[in-house]
Amino acid sequence: MIIALPTKESGEKAFVSENLGRANYFYLYDTKTKEGKSFKNNFLNELHGAGVKTAEFLLKYSTDILITPRIGEKALEILLETDINIYKSTEKIARENINDFLNDNLEKLY
Amino acid sequence: MKKLLFLSGKGGTGKTIIASSFIKLAKSENFADCDVEAPNLHLIYKKGQINSKPYYGLKIAKINADKCVNCGICYDNCRFGAIDLNDSNHQINPYKCEGCGVCGFVCPQGAIDFVDSISGSIDLYKDNYLFSTGSLKMGSGNSGLLVTEVKKQLDNHYEKITIIDGPPGIGCPVIASISGVDFVLLVSEPSYSGFSDLKRIIETINKFKIDFGVCINKYDLNIEISKEIKAYLNKQNYNFLGDISYSEKVSEIINNNEVVVDYDFVVGKEIKNIYLNTMALLDW
Amino acid sequence: MQIAILSGKGGAGKTLVAVNLVNLINLSTYIDCDVEEPNGKLYFSSEYNKKDINVLVPKINYKKCTHCNKCVDFCRYNALIDFLGKVKLLPSLCHSCGGCKLVCEFDAITEVKEPIGYIYQGDYKYHQIYGGELKIGKESGIEIISQLISKADKEKINIIDCPPGNGCSVMESIEQADYCILVSEPTIFGLENLKLVHELTTLYNKNIGLIINKANDYNNIIEDFAKTKDISIIGYIPFDKELAKLNSNQQLVSDNNKFKPYFIKIIEQIKQEVDL
Numbered sequence: 001m002i003i004a005l006p007t008k009e010s011g012e013k014a015f016v017s018e019n020l021g022r023a024n025y026f027y028l029y030d031t032k033t034k035e036g037k038s039f040k041n042n043f044l045n046e047l048h049g050a051g052v053k054t055a056e057f058l059l060k061y062s063t064d065i066l067i068t069p070r071i072g073e074k075a076l077e078i079l080l081e082t083d084i085n086i087y088k089s090t091e092k093i094a095r096e097n098i099n100d101f102l103n104d105n106l107e108k109l110y
Numbered sequence: 111m112k113k114l115l116f117l118s119g120k121g122g123t124g125k126t127i128i129a130s131s132f133i134k135l136a137k138s139e140n141f142a143d144c145d146v147e148a149p150n151l152h153l154i155y156k157k158g159q160i161n162s163k164p165y166y167g168l169k170i171a172k173i174n175a176d177k178c179v180n181c182g183i184c185y186d187n188c189r190f191g192a193i194d195l196n197d198s199n200h201q202i203n204p205y206k207c208e209g210c211g212v213c214g215f216v217c218p219q220g221a222i223d224f225v226d227s228i229s230g231s232i233d234l235y236k237d238n239y240l241f242s243t244g245s246l247k248m249g250s251g252n253s254g255l256l257v258t259e260v261k262k263q264l265d266n267h268y269e270k271i272t273i274i275d276g277p278p279g280i281g282c283p284v285i286a287s288i289s290g291v292d293f294v295l296l297v298s299e300p301s302y303s304g305f306s307d308l309k310r311i312i313e314t315i316n317k318f319k320i321d322f323g324v325c326i327n328k329y330d331l332n333i334e335i336s337k338e339i340k341a342y343l344n345k346q347n348y349n350f351l352g353d354i355s356y357s358e359k360v361s362e363i364i365n366n367n368e369v370v371v372d373y374d375f376v377v378g379k380e381i382k383n384i385y386l387n388t389m390a391l392l393d394w
Numbered sequence: 395m396q397i398a399i400l401s402g403k404g405g406a407g408k409t410l411v412a413v414n415l416v417n418l419i420n421l422s423t424y425i426d427c428d429v430e431e432p433n434g435k436l437y438f439s440s441e442y443n444k445k446d447i448n449v450l451v452p453k454i455n456y457k458k459c460t461h462c463n464k465c466v467d468f469c470r471y472n473a474l475i476d477f478l479g480k481v482k483l484l485p486s487l488c489h490s491c492g493g494c495k496l497v498c499e500f501d502a503i504t505e506v507k508e509p510i511g512y513i514y515q516g517d518y519k520y521h522q523i524y525g526g527e528l529k530i531g532k533e534s535g536i537e538i539i540s541q542l543i544s545k546a547d548k549e550k551i552n553i554i555d556c557p558p559g560n561g562c563s564v565m566e567s568i569e570q571a572d573y574c575i576l577v578s579e580p581t582i583f584g585l586e587n588l589k590l591v592h593e594l595t596t597l598y599n600k601n602i603g604l605i606i607n608k609a610n611d612y613n614n615i616i617e618d619f620a621k622t623k624d625i626s627i628i629g630y631i632p633f634d635k636e637l638a639k640l641n642s643n644q645q646l647v648s649d650n651n652k653f654k655p656y657f658i659k660i661i662e663q664i665k666q667e668v669d670l
Contacts, residue, residue: 205562209470210493250561358633365582
């Protein structure tokens with residue numbers, strides 16, 4: 001299972017970003033290998049459709065779970081058509097949000 | 111840390127006057143003006159050192175006259191009427207170009223380049239506070255990203271209350287300003303157009319599941335409509351935070367670049383009351 | 395003849411001026427170009443006919459699409475994405491530039507109509523009333539504005555009520571105007587926003603006049619600016635609680651004998667600038 005989070009910095013100790021499409025980085029964690037990796041958000045400065053390109057990115061990396069504080073309408077429109085489940089993050093670092101999710105302590109958004 | 115955003119739907123209801131008062135009352139040292147199409151908060155808080163940087167929009171087309179043979183293919187394909195013909199010379203009208211890239215694709219001479227265009231500026235004032243603001247150049251569309259950039263300049267670990275003066279309307283810049291805030295304070299006015307715009311902005315906020323409260327500015331200019339607005343809020347179970355009276359003194363204070371709550375009169379007191387009601391809802 | 399009414403700031407009194415000028419100018423037409431917040435029609439009791447306004451958006455023929463992603467890469471607005479191996483359109487991001495159709499080498503893209511809002515038309519006494527509304531969630535109302543402006547009757551006086559701000563929708567609204575009226579209020583906020591629209595009318599070389607609304611003891615804030623920029627002030631509408639109340643109830647204040655003279659004076663001034 002691949003878990004994705006928008007983060008302010010790179011690495012698992014980074015705080016979750018307030019925005020999804022305009023996050024500085026995305027942290028992707030694979031529960032099978034127990035390994036995570038940060039990706040720089042290449043669409044951060046897009047004038048149009050940053051959220052949409054993020055959704056495209058998440059699909060490309062076969063994300064199963066997205067943990068985010070909020071999600072824009074257009075990105076949501078796309079993700080609702082997929083099997084990705086979306087959970088609400090808390091003001092903690094990426095690693096703690098992943099643990100909270102694995103321990104069933106996060107609220108499901110969609 | 112709490113972030114408080116001021117919105118109104120309709121323009122000119124008094125958002126900035128109330129936001130500037132809240133900054134004083136909360137002793138906030140971290141605030142922003144996200145009304146990038148018509149910023150005004152800097153007229154009150156413009157002290158200190160300013161750090162300004164350009165804001166770039168989409169790259170726009172530029173015709174290289176040395177390569178252009180005036181074949182007119184770009185002119186025929188541009189859907190935005192952004193290519194002007196002056197004495198059979200083709201030129202791009204930068205105010206109409208939307209940067210779609212079609213002209214560059216169809217040009218057989220490779221005579222069209224896409225160049226950076228400055229669409230506005232991102233400004234940061236540093237005094238004993240941090241004040242982030244920005245302005246969009248005329249004719250530039252799409253200010254959502256500029257709003258995001260303005261908000262990014264704030265200190266996100268600030269422990270007290272961050273105050274953000276938002277843009278009018280319900281479009282893209284409003285949505286960009288809503289993201290990440292804890293509470294929205296809506297400034298309404300008693301007119302039928304104000305009331306209908308209030309309902310539209312509430313509809314927009316509700317999509318984000320963010321808590322909000324409403325105050326009515328100049329409520330006494332039409333007491334009947336003020337009552338209708340309050341009845342509506344009550345019925346929907348929305349927070350009503352208070353009324354503000356009309357007073358000629360308000361423009362006098364603003365025109366001296368000052369803040370309303372620094373004066374001891376009815377409007378100052380009413381805004382203080384709204385401030386206390388808001389803080390109670392914020393658990394502050 | 396087109397006369398555009400504009401102000402950088404919301405709530406400065408654009409619509410107040412526009413609807414009351416229409417009310418007093420014989421046979422004039424009112425065109426409300428504020429398609430995001432269309433409030434002008436609330437002043438005129440009328441039955442309205444609606445007409446949908448469409449823009450062109452791409453439609454993908456999946457039988458022909460080879461999934462080469464050229465269109466996805468071309469779209470500067472990110473309106474096309476690669477959705478699990480299929481090209482997907484997000485119509486709300488599309489600017490109708492037609493680029494995707496041009497770059498497709500497999501003839502897999504056609505263009506179809508997509509409604510973005512509507513325009514409406516009605517009659518009030520001897521006046522034609524036009525306006526439009528952009529659907530919530532749509533990015534640009536330019537096409538609706540351009541359709542509205544095309545309704546202007548060349549034989550008559552057309553009063554164009556512009557959107558607030560100084561963005562592209564205002565540019566579209568004033569492009570063909572013969573005369574522009576700037577409406578401001580005497581506060582430092584009003585002045586700041588007046589400067590923005592003045593910059594715009596200067597760029598377009600428009601003949602302009604200025605009205606000070608909510609006039610009070612601070613008119614000099616605006617007057618001083620008008621003097622330095624050589625803008626003629628064509629009228630004052632004093633702040634008055636009764637006027638504010640009538641207007642907030644969406645009534646035409648120029649039907650009231652106390653306020654009618656302000657607008658008559660403004661019309662006299664406009665006549666010195668253009669032929670009414």
